[in-house]
Amino acid sequence: xxxxxxxxxxxxxxxxxxxxxxxxxxxxxxxxxxxxxxxxxxxxxxxxxxxxxxxxxxxxxxxxxxxxxxxxxxxxxxxxxxxxxxxxxxxxxxxxxxxxxxxxxxxxxxxxxxxxxxxxxxxxxxxxxxxxxxxxxxxxxxxxxxxxxxxxxxxxxxxxxxxxxxxxxxxxxxxxxxxxxxxxxxxxxxxxxxxxxxxxxxxxxxxxxxxxxxxxxxxxxxxxxxxxxxxxxxxxxxxxxxxxxxxxxxxxxxxxxxxxxxxxxxxxxxxxxxxxxxxxxxxxxxxxxxxxxxxxxxxxxxxxxxxxxxxxxxxxxxxxxxxxxxxxxxxxxxxxxxxxxxxxxxxxxxxxxxxxxxxxxxxxxxxxxxxxxxxxxxxxxxxxxxxxxxxxxxxxxxxxxxxxxxxxxxxxxxxxxxxxxxx
Numbered sequence: 001x002x003x004x005x006x007x008x009x010x011x012x013x014x015x016x017x018x019x020x021x022x023x024x025x026x027x028x029x030x031x032x033x034x035x036x037x038x039x040x041x042x043x044x045x046x047x048x049x050x051x052x053x054x055x056x057x058x059x060x061x062x063x064x065x066x067x068x069x070x071x072x073x074x075x076x077x078x079x080x081x082x083x084x085x086x087x088x089x090x091x092x093x094x095x096x097x098x099x100x101x102x103x104x105x106x107x108x109x110x111x112x113x114x115x116x117x118x119x120x121x122x123x124x125x126x127x128x129x130x131x132x133x134x135x136x137x138x139x140x141x142x143x144x145x146x147x148x149x150x151x152x153x154x155x156x157x158x159x160x161x162x163x164x165x166x167x168x169x170x171x172x173x174x175x176x177x178x179x180x181x182x183x184x185x186x187x188x189x190x191x192x193x194x195x196x197x198x199x200x201x202x203x204x205x206x207x208x209x210x211x212x213x214x215x216x217x218x219x220x221x222x223x224x225x226x227x228x229x230x231x232x233x234x235x236x237x238x239x240x241x242x243x244x245x246x247x248x249x250x251x252x253x254x255x256x257x258x259x260x261x262x263x264x265x266x267x268x269x270x271x272x273x274x275x276x277x278x279x280x281x282x283x284x285x286x287x288x289x290x291x292x293x294x295x296x297x298x299x300x301x302x303x304x305x306x307x308x309x310x311x312x313x314x315x316x317x318x319x320x321x322x323x324x325x326x327x328x329x330x331x332x333x334x335x336x337x338x339x340x341x342x343x344x345x346x347x348x349x350x351x352x353x354x355x356x357x358x359x360x361x362x363x364x365x366x367x368x369x370x371x372x373x374x375x376x377x378x379x380x381x382x383x384x385x386x387x388x389x390x391x392x393x394x395x396x397x398x399x400x401x402x403x404x405x406x407x408x409x410x411x412x413x414x415x416x417x418x419x420x421x422x423x
Contacts, residue, residue: 038068045070047211054214059085070211073134077103079213080129081110083119083143088221092118092150100129107131118150119143137212138181138204141194144220145184148191154228155187158238162186165241166296166333168315169202174371178204186241190234190311191223200370233311244279245297247420250310251328251398254408254420271417278418280335284411285350289342292350292358294410295391296333299398315372316395318364323397325404330355330396331362337389344375344383355408357396367393 037043041051051068054060059082062068074082083089098112099122111129114120120129120143149156160183167186171177177185181204188194189202193216196202208216228234236246247254256273272278275297283292300310302322316331323329336347336358348359361367361374373392380386399406400422407421 038062038066040067041070041211045211047215050214050218051211054217057217059217060210060214068210070214071209073207074210074213075132076129076135076139077107077111077131079135079140079143079208080114080120080131081107082213082217083147084110084113084117086117086217086220088224089117089119089147090150091116096122098122099127100125100131102128103131114143117147119147121146134207136204137194137202137206137208138178138185140208140216141184141188141202141204142181144193144216145187147220148187148224151224152228158187158190158228158234159183161238162190162241164244165237166298166312167202167237168311168370169196170200170369170371171202171204173373177202186237187234190237191226191228191231192233193219193223232308236311240296240298243274243276244295245275245299246310246312247275247297247299250299250301251422253400253422254398254406255423257407257419257421270415271419273418273420275418277416278410278412281412281414281416283351284413286352287346287349288339289346290339290350291337293335294332294356295335298331300329300331302329314366315370316362316364316367318366321364325399325401327400327404328398330398331393332356332358332396333391333393334358335389335391336385338385338387342385344379344385347375347385351410353396353408354404355396355398356394356410358394360395362393362395 037048037052041048045051047070051060051070055062055068060068096115098108098115100111103111111120111131115122145155145159149159162183165186166172167177167182168189169177169185172182185194185202185204189196194202197206232249236249239246239249256271259268259271262268262271278294280293280295283294285292298310298312298316300313300317302313302317303326312331317329336342344359348357350358359375361376362372367374375390375392375394378385378387378390378392398408407419410418412418
């Protein structure tokens with residue numbers, strides 16, 4: 001691969017033919033050439049507009065043979081140099097030193113700039129960036145999320161809030177999402193900065209391509225100009241992380257039943273509309289087959305258009321799938337401790353609720369594609385549980401129609417009563 005060296009006081013060629021370092025883009029001739037379309041990036045290419053924009057802005061160059069090589073990976077050193085050139089990105093309040101010993105000379109200033117702008121935290125590395133290695137999507141998510149925390153401190157809070165959230169990516173449900181990448185992936189998905197692939201994986205170990213970087217540059221600029229609270233998806237992820245449910249965002253009409261509805265003799269101090277107070281706590285059940293806890297509760301409104309849908313829609317609901325009588329879908333993650341033996345029918349007898357139903361699997365193509373654990377996976381012959389302590393997701397309905405008693409009541413063994421209804 002032939003290297004194309006740029007002129008200019010601080011211009012550096014970072015990638016053979018392809019990434020431009022800090023400083024000038026080069027001569028006006030080069031800039032004009034950069035606007036030409038590449039023969040391997042036709043107008044129908046999914047990233048065509050972003051590629052041309054990134055080239056025009058000087059983040060990339062094409063190759064001498066008229067190609068852009070959109071599927072070629074980008075190294076850490078190259079990506080750091082690109083991020084270091086984002087002029088609208090402020091510097092971090094605390095400046096860390098570039099103490100990496102493996103960064104090539106041409107990339108040192110770019111890596112230092114990326115560190116100064118908060119994208120890279122040297123303390124997270126052991127003195128080596130592995131600068132020549134291809135950047136993975138997982139590490140990309142970390143870098144971009146860290147950059148956002150410098151732009152707005154609420155993004156830093158968001159990174160903390162999603163620590164215990166449910167992430168709409170297959171790796172989360174299959175247990176393959178690394179804990180040190182989870183929060184950044186959540187923020188990347190919640191803001192729309194990054195997305196899952198057709199196989200429903202985020203692809204944390206997959207390399208980041210030149211085309212993807214071109215798109216991410218534009219997306220990052222837009223996200224950085226937007227308040228975290230303006231992203232419904234991120235709001236849901238934060239709510240689930242903090243409370244265990246997105247109910248208040250998707251179904252705000254469901255509220256705690258007020259004290260005036262109870263007799264004077266009732267101890268209302270035990271009543272709550274805060275799901276966090278009963279999350280992961282043993283619940284009072286109607287039968288004694290198992291101890292039951294609820295880890296997470298996801299509510300989805302299936303009647304609205306794609307732009308306004310829950311971030312969890314694609315995980316749990318098949319396209320155009322709608323229940324009757326205006327009900328919303330309710331998906332609950334259960335944690336059971338079966339005392340002796342229990343079958344599927346008996347699991348359904350633990351609670352008497354259309355919303356909280358441990359016996360009914362999600363039953364959608366979507367949940368299978370995302371690898372969501374469901375009851376069938378832990379059932380054997382005659383529907384008997386084969387696992388003593390299963391954790392799985394079930395499906396119910398959140399009703400608004402008064403004929404179906406639109407109320408959810410859950411009581412913990414310590415006496416806390418979660419009681420909400422559509423108001």
